[in-house]
Amino acid sequence: MPETQPSEAQPSETGPSETGSASEVESALRSRYLIRALVSRRLREVVYCPGSRDAPLGYALAAAEQAGWLRVHVRLDERTAGFMALGLSRAAVLQGRSTPAAVVTTSGTAVANLHPAVLEADAAGVPLLLLTADRPHEMWHTRANQTTVQEGIFGSATRFSATLPAGYPADSRLDGLVGRTMAAATGEFSADPGPVHLDVCFRDPLVPDRAWLPGQPPEVSTPARRVEPVGPLVEMPARSVVVAGDAAGGRARELSEEHGWPLLAEPSSGARSGRTALVDYQGLLSTSLADDIEGVLVLGHPTLSRPVSRLLARTDIPITVITDSPRWTDVAGVGRPVAAPGKIRARGEDESWLDRWHSA
Template identity: 50%
Template sequence: MPDAGALAGTLVAALLAGGVREVVLAPGSRSAPLALVLWAADRRGALRLHVRIDERGAGFLALGLAKASGRPVAVVTTSGTAVANLHPAVLEAWHSHVPLVVVSADRPAALRWTGANQTTHQQGLFTSHVRGSATVAEAGSAAYEVGRLLAAATGVRSRLPGPVHLDVELDDPLVPDPDALEGPLPEVVLTDVRPAGPSAPLTLDPGLRTVVVVGDAPPVLGRTWAARAAEASVPLLGEASSNARSGPAAFSTYRLLLTGLAADVERVVVVGHPTLSRPVSWLLARTDVELVVVTPYADWPDPGRSATTVTDDVALPVPGAVERDWFARWRTAEESTRARLDALLAGWPGLTGPEVAQVVLASLGESDALLVGSSNPVRDLDLAPVGPEGPPVYANRGLAGIDGLVSTAVGIAWGSGSPVTALLGDLTLLHDASGLVVGPLEPRPDVRLVVVNDDGGSIFTTLEQGAPAHARSFERVFATPQGVRLEGLAQAAGLPYRLVTTAEDLRHALAVPPAGIELVEVRLDRSRGRELDEALRGLVG
């Protein structure tokens, strides 16, 4: 009979040998040997263990850890529905190229299809959304499979990092001898998998009116392109989570400016994963421009199916007369549009989402980190002024969902070692309300949740279904107001809470760094959201 304790020990030793230093555990019965070995490894300082009761939140916590650290992070569950609850985080990791390692405990294969408790066919659960999968039932094959899956998760050979799934069949007895937990883990040596070499940068020809579009991107990549665009005098259109919105080439009102300038664009260089605005989507779908996609991965974003070239890297040309004149047009348009935008927001009755985003961003420095939620918060942040290099900005833009953001913020705080401010909507908070619950035996990082509460899905007010013709159905089937008292939610989770209603109150609330997990509620009125959106789009043209 396979020894469950030996299998768990070898598996954890292999994870450590492969560079895993953070593990998230959602406890259960079948995963007991893994839980106990991980607990012992945490006590010895070999890894850091995070324990959560909700598997969906555990998956997003692991996602945030991996996103911020750039290293593979494991999430361990028991068998049955527990594993399926990881699927949202697996999907986001797949589309964001994040090395998430799912380790699911399982019953022995002989128990499948017998009606045994908490037993199902787990092996193919994530088949189309993992880079690799394996099943292990004995210690002898564990190290090989872990090494193979870690290579797939990091994309060291494939250039396609992403989630992987290791299903671990564990048989009774499940609880190792307590004395065995005090001993060292087995010696494990993994195969040395060397990375594939990069190709030389593609040199772009001068003389074309070029823009660089940077979508969601890691901090190092975004900042590299901010510097490159500035040196080459190329307008940089950086989305809110691009980490490229700094320096003289970044234009804060780019999505408004495209109304008048898009027609004159001759070449677009795409970096990261752009997802935010229709003007950018229309630009990237044009067939009359040269579209160069720069990606470190083996796949690339091209929703308009119009890419001319896909390459590892490019060298922007030395600016000449065409480039300097083109850049000057963007700079002039940016200055006038920025002034009109600021005047519009200053004169708008009541606090607005873009103002909240500006205040939040202005309160943070380079040693902080910002997580921005999907829907309106990320689009509001996309209109914030460009300033000096600010905090690293993170977002779950792989699939742009609103689930798991509280847990992701906690993961980013642990993975980056920085205090995190998360700018979220009220429905986003409610989607991951269980992420607020951190047990008294678990340490709490410094995370401030700034929740823009307009009681519903205000982004829909700006879309077609928000038109007056759909007013009768809008509130029930799109806005979905919940009327939840966030103060009571914070109190139930034992979190400090503060309500703000003005920009000045918000600045005061953000002036002190967060201590532990805390919630700041900003109440907004969404009744004029469509009117504000139309006014913003009317600033140019």
């Protein structure tokens, strides 16, 4: 019979005549409840690394995928899996969706192989869910095989981390923890998205005694909406340029076209198109034309080229950084961050400004 509600599933799955082992029920039931809670918060992409300790999650993911709840990508190498999940998350962000992809690993050194992807997600502000299986607490610090101290392994790179001990209840408390975790990943309240880590401890046995039939997908929880402040009026000189860094999005193109400002957009900005976008802007920044720039408007995370870095380090012109996060880019310390501006306006007009760049 399909499992339609966690509260209905618990009695039938915990009966001794059906399972023969309470610990087996605990690992299977908690994994199923956890996947259900994540799907209800819009998890749709999972990269799974097969292992022993993460078997309960593997079985739950396989059933959820078969029911059409999500999509699972299997990868044997954890480092590769971490970067694949990061790429899936970045794609979602560029498409206007902030839900992170998840990467699932078994216990031990497998978890450490995710660290490079975690650092990338942290630096880029990309949501990423790290779901790592772990040995139960009584096996920690015993030098047992594949027992690594996984709690806090990623340090300050995560926006949120929590360890679920073996026996953690599969009820509304788990729902609450998942909600808190996903809110931190997406920056729902902080406006600072990034990687989050759930370390889930399992006791043996790890294989469920019967298959799970998930049924219909759970109802999607609607996230709370932050109240955006009305920001100040931002005035830019007539001969300004727009720098669109990584994940800047369509806002950069809109502003450049509205005011006729040249658009210097990196390929990963999501803004490299339209009548104002320049292809060889790195070369143009090395010509005398760059000397006529009076102001720079920055969106996203510019990292790609030295000419842009030199432009953003100039002290003779205003560098205005539009940000919705406390983690804006200003390597030289000369930029002025502005959060959620109410209006961006040009001081005066120079109708030949964009044409000069295109001609060059």
